[in-house]
Amino acid sequence: MKRIILITGSNRGLGKATGLKLCELGHEVIFTSRKIDNLNPIKKEVETKKFNASFYELDVCDLGSIKNLKKVITKKYNHIDTLINNAGILNDRNDSILNLNSKLLHDTMDTNLFSPLNMIQQFNDLIKKSSNGVIVNISSVLGQLDSMTIGMPSYRISKCAINAVTKVVSEELKENNIKVNSVHPGWVQTDMGGSEASLKIEESVPGLVWAATLDQDGPTGKFFFNKKEIPW
Ligand SMILES: NC(=O)c1ccc[n+]([C@@H]2O[C@H](COP(=O)([O-])OP(=O)(O)OC[C@H]3O[C@@H](n4cnc5c(N)ncnc54)[C@H](OP(=O)(O)O)[C@@H]3O)[C@@H](O)[C@H]2O)c1
Numbered sequence: 001m002k003r004i005i006l007i008t009g010s011n012r013g014l015g016k017a018t019g020l021k022l023c024e025l026g027h028e029v030i031f032t033s034r035k036i037d038n039l040n041p042i043k044k045e046v047e048t049k050k051f052n053a054s055f056y057e058l059d060v061c062d063l064g065s066i067k068n069l070k071k072v073i074t075k076k077y078n079h080i081d082t083l084i085n086n087a088g089i090l091n092d093r094n095d096s097i098l099n100l101n102s103k104l105l106h107d108t109m110d111t112n113l114f115s116p117l118n119m120i121q122q123f124n125d126l127i128k129k130s131s132n133g134v135i136v137n138i139s140s141v142l143g144q145l146d147s148m149t150i151g152m153p154s155y156r157i158s159k160c161a162i163n164a165v166t167k168v169v170s171e172e173l174k175e176n177n178i179k180v181n182s183v184h185p186g187w188v189q190t191d192m193g194g195s196e197a198s199l200k201i202e203e204s205v206p207g208l209v210w211a212a213t214l215d216q217d218g219p220t221g222k223f224f225f226n227k228k229e230i231p232w
Contacts, residue, residue, distance in 0.1 A: 003134075004027070004080045005022055005028070005029050005082040005083075006123070008085055008086050008087040009033070009034075009060070009087025010029075010039075010042075010086065011039050011042065013188075014138065015031075017205050018212070019031050022209060022212065023053055025209070028053065029051075029052070031056075033055075034057065036055065056073075066118055078129065079129035081130040082127075082213070083127060083136070084136045085116035086136075087116075088138065088192070091104055091107065092108065093151070095151075095152070097153035108155060108157075111158075113161045113162050124178075132214075132216050133177070134218075137165065137180070138183055139163055139182040139183060139184055140155070140156075140185075141225070142159055143160040144160075163182045166223070167221055167232075179219065181222050183223075186204045186225065186226065189201060206226075207225065211224055
């Protein structure tokens with residue numbers, strides 16, 4: 001099945017690499033970035049390789065921006081098959097929760113929790129029009145409750161909370177057969193992961209592509225790393 005796949009924060013890092021791989025596999029990808037010019041290099045690559053893709057501005061923290069995109073996509077495509085909530089920030093590497101700056105916590109929750117939820121609220125009717133809808137929330141093992149520890153507190157809390165969103169939304173959308181899962185990409189060499197990270201981007205992408213292109217009878221309401229289920 002050729003999918004129409006919307007990816008947030010797809011101008012660099014995992015969003016960009018996953019989008020290009022999905023294009024290579026024959027899917028049509030909607031690349032988005034909060035600065036449209038940052039999509040120009042991808043646009044060039046897509047044109048050279050004759051991939052199917054479109055490019056739009058989207059700041060996931062701005063509900064108006066999400067609603068504008070919804071209008072454009074509704075007009076152009078009338079449905080989407082996969083939403084990948086990928087955009088994320090990690091701004092509190094060395095902070096303690098005991099004196100956590102509240103603006104930093106709010107900003108992190110805004111990008112990593114409320115924004116993906118807003119995307120789901122705005123786009124679920126377009127996903128319901130797919131014959132095999134999929135939502136992927138890019139999460140992290142840093143949000144796993146079992147192994148929760150000190151360091152990066154706002155990031156951990158935001159990823160734990162998006163996992164709860166995955167669970168609740170997956171239950172609500174079961175009757176529409178929309179698969180909703182959280183995916184940990186691994187510790188990956190991106191701007192966020194840093195050069196010391198254990199995985200190259202191309203080693204992480206197959207797990208994300210798999211989750212974005214699940215079959216009709218694929219899993220829902222689960223947390224995955226590299227195609228394998230992991231605990232919450
Ligand atoms: N790399 C890792 O080791 C790792 C591990 C676990 C989970 N993750 C998760 O994987 C996802 C992708 O991370 P990455 O490693 O690819 O990070 P990255 O290279 O830092 O890329 C983050 C992307 O999110 C976008 N973004 C941030 N705020 C946004 C906003 N308000 N609106 C639209 N886009 C926004 C950025 O856009 P700009 O260019 O405009 O800033 C960028 O495209 C994140 O959800 C992250 O938490 C990563």
